[in-house]
Amino acid sequence: MLFDIVTVIWIHFIADFFLQSSYMSMNKSKKSLVLLFHCFVYSLPLLYFGWQFAIFNGGCHFIVDYFTSRITSMLYSKKEYHWFFVVIGFDQAVHMTVLILSLFLL
Numbered sequence: 417m418l419f420d421i422v423t424v425i426w427i428h429f430i431a432d433f434f435l436q437s438s439y440m441s442m443n444k445s446k447k448s449l450v451l452l453f454h455c456f457v458y459s460l461p462l463l464y465f466g467w468q469f470a471i472f473n474g475g476c477h478f479i480v481d482y483f484t485s486r487i488t489s490m491l492y493s494k495k496e497y498h499w500f501f502v503v504i505g506f507d508q509a510v511h512m513t514v515l516i517l518s519l520f521l522l
Contacts, residue, residue, distance in 0.1 A: 417519070424465065424515045431458040432477075432511070445485035451478060469522050476514045480507060 435457050444451040459474030484507040491500040 420465075420519055421516055424462075424519060425512065427461045427464060428511060428515055431461045435461070444481060445489035448482070451481055451485065455481070465519070466522070469518060472518055472522060473515055476518075477511065480510050480514075484510075 436454055440450055440454040440457075444454050455474045455478040458477055459470045462470035462473050484503055488500050488503050488507075491497075491503060
């Protein structure tokens with residue numbers, strides 16, 4: 417199980433950062449279709465753990481990013497950089513929690 421936790425953390429990092437284009441990162445807070453595409457691309461590497469895991473976590477990723485991307489966009493535009501990074505950290509903590517819990521529950 418420890419190997420699975422480490423694996424899902426690294427898959428998440430690759431899927432959420434390396435596979436997210438600049439266009440996605442800059443527009444997912446403005447256009448739900450861009451966010452949906454980001455979550456689709458994000459879910460592909462999660463297929464390593466099975467299609468149910470990938471679909472569940474892709475859906476959860478959409479919900480979390482729907483709110484956090486809008487909040488971070490607003491904070492960045494107001495130059496509230498501390499709170500911007502606090503929300504980024506919160507976003508990642510929620511993603512990690514959901515991913516690890518779903519490893520045990522699915």
